[in-house]
Amino acid sequence: MRPALTITPLFNDSSQQILDLILPIQQIEFNVPITLEGQPDLLNVEAFYHQTGGGFWGAKSNDELVxxxxxxATGHQACAVRKMFVKKxxxxKEMGTAELLLNTLLNDCRAKGxxxxxxxxxxxxxxxxxxxxxNGFERRKSEEMPAYFPRMTPDNVYYHLHLSA
Structure with a gap:
């Protein structure tokens, strides 16, 4: 049975909840060699995402960020997806959390052209x-990514989705 989830924009006042969700998934569950120091955006989502024309959303079950x-927003009628994490x-597919989050982002993309x-x-x-x-993304080689795509270490797999008008 699907839990009742609410998708809402997240701001700096949610930084601790964001850290408590993302860091253990990256470091403990998947052993990704990345630290908080390598992700200053997590401490200031308003400056890194909202104020630049992008966004940051959370899925909540009751008051828990899951x-x-x-x-x-990268300009060129394009964007980069970041920080897609879901609690185990x-x-x-049955839970639908990732789907709700992705659809929220894609709807925002369409609204912004x-x-x-x-x-x-x-x-x-x-x-x-x-x-x-x-969900329609096509795998790309690193050299096929546009120059304006903001790269992150340790990422090494790339995707692109073209949205119809």
Whole structure:
């Protein structure tokens, strides 16, 4: 049974909840070699996302943050997806958390006239790859990504989705 989820924009007052969700998934669950120091955006989502034309959203079950997704507006009618994380207990097609988060971001893209959605991830996140591909994203080589796409270490798998007008 699907939990009752609410998708809402997240701001700086949610920084601790964001950190408490994302860092353990990155560092403990998936052993991604990244620290908070390498992600200053997590401490100031308003400056990095909202104030630049992007956004940062959270999925909440009651008052608990169980998922996040963010968008960096890059100009060129394009954006970069960032910080797509879902708590283990809320993952999977049956739960629908990732789908709700992605649809929120894509609806925001359409409203802003963004037609090209790019993202990067790491090779070990196979379930994420399947999710993106199931949602129409096409895998790209690093050199096929536009120069304006903001790259993140340790990402090494790239995707693109073209939104119809």
């Amino acid at each position: 998922g996040t997704i963010a968008m960096i 207990e809320y993952r999977g 963004i037609t090209d959605v790019y993202l990067s991830t790491v090779d070990m996140l196979k379930a994420a790859h399947r999710f993106y591909e199931r």
